[in-house]
Amino acid sequence: MIRLADRTKRLGTETAFEVLVKARALEAKGKHIIHLEIGEPDFDTPSNIKQAAKKALDDGFTHYGPAAGLPQLRKAIVDEVSRTRGIFVDADQVVVTPGAKPIIFFSILACVNEGDEVIYPNPGFPIYESVIDFVNARPVPLVLREDKEFRFDMEDLKKAITPKTRMLIINSPQNPTGGILTDADLRKIAEVAVQNDLIVLSDEIYGRTVYDGFKHSSIAALPGMQERTIILDGFSKTFAMTGWRLGYGVMPKHVAEMVAKLQINSTSCTASFSQIAAVEALTGPQADVEKMVEEFRRRRDAIVAGLNRIHGFRCHKPLGAFYVFPNITGTGKDSRMLADVLLNEAGVACLSGTAFGKYGEGYLRFSYANSLENIDQALERIDKAVHRL
Ligand code: PLP
Secondary structure (H helix, E strand, C coil): CCCCCHHHHHCCCCHHHHHHHHHHHHHHCCCCCEECCCCCCCCCCCHHHHHHHHHHHHCCCCCCCCCCCCHHHHHHHHHHHHHHHCCCCCHHHEEEECCCHHHHHHHHHHHCCCCCEEEEEECCCHHHHHHHHHCCCEEEEEEEEHHHCCEECHHHHHHHCCCCEEEEEEECCCCCCCCCCCHHHHHHHHHHHHHCCCEEEEECCCCCCECCCCCCCCHHHCCCCHHHEEEEEECCCCCCCHHHCCEEEECCHHHHHHHHHHHHCCCCCCCHHHHHHHHHHHHCCCHHHHHHHHHHHHHHHHHHHHHHCCCCCECCCCCECCEECCECHHHCCCHHHHHHHHHHHHCEECEEHHHHCHHHCCEEEEECCCCHHHHHHHHHHHHHHHHHC
């Protein structure tokens, strides 16, 4: 019997994948399931990007490339990040990774010592807490508050800081709530980060999936911040490219060198033809991205209105990402129990708010990366199931 290393006891996971397995098992038994649990766009990758990948295969981009990414993609990322964030970035500050997730793993491994404290949003993307634990640092949750449209309280942030705090993770637009941080929030957070000499990991993967005129800005653009910020972004959500495994980080040069070294020690590099397709994604026509965002907005409006009509549900209308996070305390059930009832009895797969940390209790997360017809049908089924509770 192979004994696992002690550190593995501290590794968490993403329940979304477990729920998907349960849902697939029910489907195998003939049950019809509407999938509102998965955090990926249901659209196909735009065809110009697929064409670029096919051409790249024919052109021989089938070998190893530099650990930090192909020069042409790093250059395209420099242009994109400089333009959209209003900062000057150099190519040696960019590391391309297989998906954006490794940026979380590598930057925490590179910058956080055992015993350090890392403040992270809760409810939040579960990988933050998992990796903080894994490196034997202390995860310090920063509670997101429904009455602040799922932003956090600056006083809570200030209270969470101790001499051991090393890093603060922010995520806007946010998974699982769809909440955003305002420019005023970012300014206050930046002040706190500079005063307390914190590293900020700014997860901006949903930066282009925003609605109602909201404009995403990066904390990296604020005074004193670029030298202490690691921007995480990628292609999975914006360009419907989850399976291509393409993401990147933008960070100070010495951090980028260490993140590239971690890549050499693990994945070597990101698939070369995927990277050539990513150049097309950034520099080619953007109409498909705009269409996807517009379609997400229509679905958001439908699901928010529908959930607010269901007894015991209260749903805030988010300004970003493709998730809603309704408060379900009025149903009298806890989050896990209600998510199970919806899956088993209504055939609607969603996630318990607690999949995103303990402060997710009282909420469910629905992804609206599904057609309007399916969303409408799911709403009807949820309504009926809640009546039967
Ligand atoms: N950050 C957040 C907040 C996410 O929701 C996700 C994916 O769900 C990621 C990072 C990772 O994205 P990728 O699929 O590119 O690794």
